[in-house]
Amino acid sequence: MIRSLFKRATAAACLAGVSLSAGLAAGQAAPVAQATPQATSPAPAAAVARIPLYVSDGRALLMMRINGGHPAPVVFDTGTNGNLIYKSYADDIGMPNVGPSQSRDGSTGLMVPGYTTSLKGVTLGGYAITEGPATVFEFGDEDEVGIFGPNSFPGKLVEMNLAKGELRIMAPDAPQRPEGPGHAYSDDERLPVVALDLPGASVEATLDTGNDSAFLLPLSLVSQIKLKGEPRKIGIATSAAGTQPVYEAQADGPVKVGGVVVDGPKLRFIEGGTPNVGLPMMRKFRFVFDPTNERTWVLAGD
Numbered sequence: 001m002i003r004s005l006f007k008r009a010t011a012a013a014c015l016a017g018v019s020l021s022a023g024l025a026a027g028q029a030a031p032v033a034q035a036t037p038q039a040t041s042p043a044p045a046a047a048v049a050r051i052p053l054y055v056s057d058g059r060a061l062l063m064m065r066i067n068g069g070h071p072a073p074v075v076f077d078t079g080t081n082g083n084l085i086y087k088s089y090a091d092d093i094g095m096p097n098v099g100p101s102q103s104r105d106g107s108t109g110l111m112v113p114g115y116t117t118s119l120k121g122v123t124l125g126g127y128a129i130t131e132g133p134a135t136v137f138e139f140g141d142e143d144e145v146g147i148f149g150p151n152s153f154p155g156k157l158v159e160m161n162l163a164k165g166e167l168r169i170m171a172p173d174a175p176q177r178p179e180g181p182g183h184a185y186s187d188d189e190r191l192p193v194v195a196l197d198l199p200g201a202s203v204e205a206t207l208d209t210g211n212d213s214a215f216l217l218p219l220s221l222v223s224q225i226k227l228k229g230e231p232r233k234i235g236i237a238t239s240a241a242g243t244q245p246v247y248e249a250q251a252d253g254p255v256k257v258g259g260v261v262v263d264g265p266k267l268r269f270i271e272g273g274t275p276n277v278g279l280p281m282m283r284k285f286r287f288v289f290d291p292t293n294e295r296t297w298v299l300a301g302d
Helices: 085-093
Strands: 002-004 021-025 028-033 048-052 060-066 072-076 084-086 103-104 115-119 122-124 132-137 146-148 159-160 165-172 193-198 201-208 215-218 233-237 240-252 254-257 260-263 264-269 276-277 285-290 295-300
Touching: 048 060, 060 132, 084 085, 085 132, 193 295, 201 215
Parallel strands: 028 233, 072 146, 084 132, 201 276, 215 264
Antiparallel strands: 002 103, 021 028, 048 165, 060 072, 060 122, 084 146, 115 132, 159 165, 159 285, 193 201, 193 254, 215 276, 233 240, 240 264, 254 260, 285 295
């Protein structure tokens, strides 16, 4: 994950940091990014705005346009708290350099090479988001051009239904608002989390659609979790500012997340980062995010 060095603004401006999580495909991690600091989203014409979400085994994508230009795919990543744009795309369309990168790779602790730009005239699935900063950085996977997250919609509720391939953007007091207070974001990363019960340990895990592993955990937890054998190296994880080995082992017992029990799943481990529940597991649920008040509701899937 990539942390931003931007200071959080007041509730009115709600400046969210830039963050990146590593998704693992074929033993390699791809960055997932998140939403930028922004003020208040322009009100949609309808009470509930629907945004198409294109979901594959490894990615959840939105279509972005800048100033009415050609559509370009971006990752929708719930495990990042700032917006990111790939440098090749930013260079092609001439996005301005307004200062140095403000992002730190949470997996390696290193600053992310790149620069800060300003997003203006951006729509996601036809929904206009407000102006704000984004981090431009180099990344080898060119299937997408950037990474956005729920913080792109400050002052709104964001319902994500991966099974239906849809985001719904609505007012905080909409009738569709779930009951109860929801679950608070993490204290350190300011990201949506869920309780994760493992054989021998219980932790708080980031909800991360940018990660294509069902469960991604720090190696420091290996000694606490009951496993069927020692973790074995399966590949290399590449994040925005470095690489590290990826290991895998099978849980010796059930794993419970959000009321769903999975019997003896495979768990992946890397040296850095925090516990993480990724896209394959998240497909079993619906989620509602309140990025301004930092609350999450985990709901039964359709």
